[in-house]
Amino acid sequence: MTQKEWNDTLKKYLEGSCTPEEEEQIQAWYSKQSTDALSLPAEEKKAIEKRMWKNIRHEMTPKGSVFRWIWAAAASVVLVLGYFLWPSPSYRQEGVLVLPDGTEVHLGENASLNYDKDFNLTHRNVSLQGSAFFDVKPDKSKPFIITSGELVTEVVGTSFEIAQKHDQIEVRVVTGAVTVYNPRLKNQNKVVLSPNQKAVYHLLYKNFNQTLVETPVPLPSKESVEKKFVFENTPLKKVAETFKAVYGIEFEIDDPNMENCLVSADLENLPMFTKLELVCKSVEASYTIRETTVYLNGEGCNLN
Template sequence: MNQFEFDQLLEKYLNGECTPEEIAFVEQWSENMLSIASTPLSASEQQNLEKQLWERIQQSIGIKPFKWKIWAMAATVLICVGLALKWYAWQDSPEQLIRQSIASSNWGVIDLTNHSSTVQKVTLEDGSVVQLNPNSTISYPEHFGQKTRTVYLKGEAFFNIKRNPAKPFVVHTGDLVTEVLGTSFTIKSYENSKSIEVLVRTGKVSVYERKNEEKQKRNGVILTPNQKVVFVKDSRKIIPSLVEEPVVIVPPVQLTQFIFEETPLAQVLQHLKQAYMIDFEVESDAFENCVFTGDLNELPLHTQLDLVCKAVNANYEQRGTVIFLYGTGCK
């Protein structure tokens, strides 16, 4: 069972929607949590912890409010989790505590930290490959669930995900969630950083804030190759942009693809768009008759654009995920 599935199970339990088998599972978990608590709670402490825990769980995993007529069984679970919270001195979020309890109960969660000075390759059971940067940690189950493939990342890693349309791959990094079917991307999520970054190399990635909202109202974006997103933790803003050094996504069929001779500017930009999968916009009609002659092979995108713009009296500016050309144009 992965983190997402356990969140859903706990929500069902507190809403009285579990099957007998699921109830037994949660009860066993609560007993495990009770066993790790070393200090008993008084009645007033139990009541206070129960109230605080409910508020935190409701904020973190999206349980809808309901009247405080919880069955004795559910109250027992809350108190047991409250004991665990006291044990951990309230230092972690409920999500982290639940994940830690899963790991401590031998439920098959692997916590792997790269203590070396080089990138460490991690191969998951589905064939996906994670290149874990130094001083970074990834947590993942030995066996993925039936609906999703969920992992947790602290630090930085490059993911090359094996495609599986029936089972999305989900990466949790604090309050940001990255969800894909099969693609390659990099995530930078360091605890002391003010932001989280997701950079896409291939495929399509959905990035959204982990909040208590319906999917159609989530704060998020869809990223395509050579695009990235920066999630600012304090303001909770998601800012889409382009990666610093875009790379060719669709290699040229012929080596002469980036060699131009008296080629209209529109065709040159179309070639670049097809190769890098980046949108270009020309802001003025002054470029309609502009042509470009030159060899752009084996040059980075920004150098290619510098040469093209110099030839047609233009400048370029990146706005979000689009590159705009502007200027006086050709005479």
């Protein structure tokens, strides 16, 4: 019998609809169970106890030993049924984990994720040890909140990665918006991250550095725009606007004289920073990154 079939049989027993053979299987199982199991919420426990007392009254005979056995069965199912019908609130494994709300979690090596039995009922709070990538199911009524060491990451529906190292915690965003903060530091502003941004929290200094990820990727809605990275005598200002639209990153041209510098290049299917370096070489410019903005620097160009 598979786990699902066994769960279904337990449900049928509580509903009073299982066959005599299935009842015998459950009774045999009862006799082998210990009471060391997960507890259910009070409402669930009360409902099951009500069903069990109904069975007890139906099955009661003058023989005290039979009564005691049935009561032990009732107590056993109240304590043990939660193990079979509700997912374990703690996971320690490497691979993909699908939470009750539909959120996918890709746990890194030796990572663990914990949540309680009320997850997705009254909240979506989890705690993470180690590193993981999250693809969170949208639900505006219940924000998804991850506690990882000193850091709290709060989202509604997005995809991002949390990487814990010995002296810092990194949060890197792929889609959506993510809020990161240390709840103990009341005077510290919360950091809001957009796609292709990351926050590095330094455990020693208790502060954040907000910058760009090492390898920005096109926004999901812009994945088919690689053809836009073929430029023919295109003003630098237009090129910068294309980068911004595709990657969701702010680009600024320091010197207005550079805006009309012409770019001719085929930059399809190259990493973003490789594209940027080739653009800069074509107009004798350079770039710097300050926080989450890319600045193009140069002295202009000769358009004659």
